[in-house]
Amino acid sequence: MMTETTLEDFLSALASRAPTPGGGSAAALIGAMGAGLISMVCNVTLGKKGMEEVAAEMRTVCAESESLRVRLTSMIDADIAAFDGLMSAYRLPKGTDAEKAQRSAAIQQSLVAATQTPLGCARACAEVIKLSQRAAQHGYSGVISDAGVGVLAAQTALRSAALNVQINAPLLADRAFAAQASAELEELLAQGARTSEAVFALVRSRLVQAPV
C-alpha cells in the first residue's frame, strides 16, 4: 500500500521513471491534504473558547471532510490499480482475431475504471471545495490560512484528476458514458474554479484581520 510508505519514499517513487505513482496518485494525495486541512481548521476552532456558536457547524463540516479524506486517501492506491489494469490489458496477446477481440474488451473495461477513478477523485475534491467555504467563513481566524491552503490544494487536485479523465475518456468505445463523464467533469471544473477563488478571496480578507 502506497499510503503506508514514508513521505520521503513516496516522493522518490514519484520522481522515478516508474509510471506509478504518477499524477493520478499525486492528485488524490493533494486532495486528501486539502480535506485534512479543512478538518484541522474545524478541530482547532472546536477547541477555542468563544467559538461555541459555530461548534455545531464545525462538527458537521469536520465529519464530512474526514469522510472525504478517507475516500481521497484510498484513491492514492486506486489510481495505481487502475493504471496497472490498463497496462496489463495493453500487454495481452494480439496474435489471433479471438485474442485481439479479448484484448480490446479488456482494454475497454480497464479504460472505464481508469476514467471512473479520476472522476471520483474530481467529485470528492469538488466536495472539499464546498466544505472549505464553510470552514473559511466560520473557522477560527488564527488558522484561517490553513483553510486557504486547503482550498487551493482541493482545486489543484480537481484540475489534476481532470487531466486523467481527459486522457482516457476519448479512448472509450462507450461514447454515451464518455460524453456523460466529460460533461460532469466540465461542470465540476467550472464550479470548482468559481468557488475556490471566492473562498481564497474570503481567506485573504480574514487574514488581514487575524489577531496578532
Added chain:
Amino acid sequence: MMTETTLEDFLSALASRAPTPGGGSAAALIGAMGAGLISMVCNVTLGKKGMEEVAAEMRTVCAESESLRVRLTSMIDADIAAFDGLMSAYRLPKGTDAEKAQRSAAIQQSLVAATQTPLGCARACAEVIKLSQRAAQHGYSGVISDAGVGVLAAQTALRSAALNVQINAPLLADRAFAAQASAELEELLAQGARTSEAVFALVRSRLVQAPV
C-alpha cells in the same frame, strides 16, 4: 522527522487539532511533489527511444528538479521548526520589563525565520514552475499530464507558502526586511501565475495529440 512518517499518519496529523503539521508543511510537500513529477517526466523521456534529441535538456532539467525536490522536502520539517520557535517565543515570561524586552526580541527573531522559511518555499516553487515549462515542451507525450499536475502543484504550493509570508511579514519590526520580502513575494506570485497557466495550456494542447 515528519518526512519519515507514512502518508496515512501525515494526513491524520494534518487533520488533527495540533498546529503542526499545517499549511506551511503542506505547501512544502505539495511543492516537492511538483518537483518530483517534473523529474518523473524527464526520467521517463530519457528512457524513450526516438527522444535522444532532448536527452541533454531532460538531464539538465532533472538535475535541477531533483535538487529542488530535496530542498522542498527539507522545508516540511523546517516549517514545523519555524512555527515551534515562534510559539516558544510567545510563551516566554513577560512579568518584568527585562522579560518583556527579551520576549519581544525572541518573537522578532522567530518572525524573521517564520517569514524566511515560507519565502524560501515560494522561491523554490517558482523555480519548479520555470522548469515545468521545459519539461512540458520537450517531455514524452505519454507522461505530459504528469507535467500538468506538476505545474499545478508547484503553483498551489507557491500561493500557499505566500499566505504564511503574508501572515508574518506585517508583524516584523524590521520594516525594510518586511517590505523587501513582500515585494519579492508579489513578483514571485505574479510571475508564477503567468507561467503556470501558460504551461498548463501547453500541456492541454499536447494532451490532445498524445498517442493512443
